Amino acid sequence: MIIYDLDCAAGHQFEGWFNRSEDYLEQEQNGLLSCPVCGSRQVKKLPTASYINTHAKPPQKVPDTAAKAPSEKQLATWNALEKLHDYVDQHFKDVGADFPEEARKIHYGEAEARNIRGSATREEAKALIEEGVEAIPLPVRPYPKNKLN
Ligand SMILES: [Zn+2]
Structure with missing residues (x-):
């Protein structure tokens, strides 16, 4: 499961949940991504700074795509994100800026x-993914719930 921070032409930010990075690319190329707030199809992935390299899957079940409305469903998604972050905190070793190097070492045996997390620039992450090294963007922690009102 991969979670991307997305935003639309109007600046609404939301999360997209995909089984694989290829699913995101396919949906993006076919114009299937739309903003759950305004329906805009001009959706792009936000740059993120944190990545995880995982051979284990997060435990919670989540939908394939972002919820249609910023409602209880979105709240549930955000709660799931909180749980994801807790899970990552507990189960992934933080290697900080060594992430690209460590992920590469693991990839090449x-x-x-092991599960690691850390930071990578967009260029580093792109290079890793092109080499076939697993580097999954970790979305930022959700907004505080009081911002919803
Ligand atoms: Zn929008």
């Missing part, structure tokens, strides 16, 4: 296979 030069380091013990």
Whole structure:
């Protein structure tokens, strides 16, 4: 499961949940992504700074795509995001700025296979993904709930 921070032409930010990064690319290329707030199809992925490299899946069940309305469903999504962050905090070793190097070592069998998290620039992440190294963007923690009102 991959979660992307997305935003639309009007600046609404929301999360998109995809089984694989290819699913995101396919939906983006076919214009299937739309903003749950205004319906805009001009949706793009936001740059994110945190990535995880995982061979384990987060435990919670989540929908494939973002909820249609910013409602209880979105709240549930945000709660799931909180849980995801808690899960990552507990189960992923933070390697900080060494993430690209460590992820590469794990990929090539030069380091013990384990779950790691850390930071990478967009260029570093792109290079990793092009090499076939798993680097999944980790969305920022959700907004405080009082911003919903
Ligand atoms: Zn929008």
